[in-house]
Amino acid sequence: MSPQSLHLRLVGGRGDAGQPLDRIDPIAVIEVDHLLKFELCDVLERLADGLPHETIKSQAEVAVTVLRQGLPDHIVLEERYLFPLLKKRNNGDARVRSVLEQLEHEHDHDEAFSFEIAEELERLADDGRASNAEMLGYMLRGYFVSLRRHIKWENATVLPLARQMLTAADLDELREGIMERSRRHAGRLSGIHSL
Ligand SMILES: [Fe+2]
Numbered sequence: 001m002s003p004q005s006l007h008l009r010l011v012g013g014r015g016d017a018g019q020p021l022d023r024i025d026p027i028a029v030i031e032v033d034h035l036l037k038f039e040l041c042d043v044l045e046r047l048a049d050g051l052p053h054e055t056i057k058s059q060a061e062v063a064v065t066v067l068r069q070g071l072p073d074h075i076v077l078e079e080r081y082l083f084p085l086l087k088k089r090n091n092g093d094a095r096v097r098s099v100l101e102q103l104e105h106e107h108d109h110d111e112a113f114s115f116e117i118a119e120e121l122e123r124l125a126d127d128g129r130a131s132n133a134e135m136l137g138y139m140l141r142g143y144f145v146s147l148r149r150h151i152k153w154e155n156a157t158v159l160p161l162a163r164q165m166l167t168a169a170d171l172d173e174l175r176e177g178i179m180e181r182s183r184r185h186a187g188r189l190s191g192i193h194s195l
């Protein structure tokens with residue numbers, strides 16, 4: 001899969017059933033995002049398994065794109081839209097607040113680490129070998145294990161809660177966040193094409 005087609009799948013102009021974005025189920029979009037993050041974890045695992053000698057350049061490039069753009073975009077969608085809506089609907093519930101705070105803390109960690117890993121993978125794609133394969137393998141494994149755990153936890157707790165608690169107006173707001181992400185993404189692609 002090319003970085004650009006993965007971009008399109010991450011953001012999309014339409015939903016799975018071909019609906020325009022303004023009518024799509026916004027929680028289903030987050031579920032699809034999560035499936036794509038699991039795919040990213042599988043790619044990172046294959047890259048780690050291939051070290052130090054076997055590098056799949058195209059997979060390293062796809063991973064770099066997702067780590068630099070798809071992942072931060074997903075975190076923005078959750079922290080700017082989904083989590084505040086859930087906090088508002090669960091006002092006063094300390095358990096919900098503490099789960100969301102823990103997930104935000106993990107986002108900070110994942111985001112910082114994802115840029116470091118992207119840099120290493122870029123070097124790997126360019127040179128065909130890692131500057132320190134043992135260290136990169138260790139970084140990759142730590143990263144995909146914790147990202148898989150994070151997504152499984154969100155799927156088991158946050159998304160069912162969102163299905164249960166969010167109102168139609170909340171879903172509209174979340175949908176607006178998805179459309180805003182899509183516009184930002186389209187702007188990036190047009191920037192790439194005008195280079
Ligand atoms: Fe998250």
Ligand SMILES: [Fe+2]
Nearest residue numbers: 074078151154
């Ligand atoms: Fe997520």
